Amino acid sequence: SNGKNILYLDLKCNLVFYSQQILIWNSNTSRYRLSNCFLLLQLDGNLVLYSGKNSLWETNTNCKTSNGCVLL
Template structure:
């Protein structure tokens, strides 16, 4: 199951990378400029000129970064370390997701269920064979109460 999910993500990355930015995806190093949006189904994620990042469902605001009027000419950028940042026209950071990892290929995806999620390199993983070291040498030990045939994966999304 986990392998199938990873394969789906990799195919999505390849398709989006070859076609450019999809309507619902922002890749690391890409920028969404003021008054532009990502769109998926009934949901829209818009970075406004006055620095507010807003999510709409069927045209009704349901979430905001609450950074309105903290600058102008703002843009939303997904950095190569996975951090999602709003910058004003003077390149000052106005807001950030405060979640980052190693440099790599990340994708901000606005999903059809309305969640926006940053996908990227695995931060850590634990399989049925015990400890694994991933990104930075963190050791994850197997607990005796852990199911013996399931993979545990950590996904950060704030």
């Protein structure tokens, strides 16, 4: 967060992005009503939102099969 742009995982397992206090995007995963969610940046560059062993959302990024992928 830089104070203007915020990405966070809320208590309802929803990944949310705000810019200047305006909701820009969300993963729409709060409908599952799950808990104990976490984000994992996998070795292949795919960012995945999990609840336990179940994936709820992912970026579908695969740096192992893409020549144009850079992780920062």
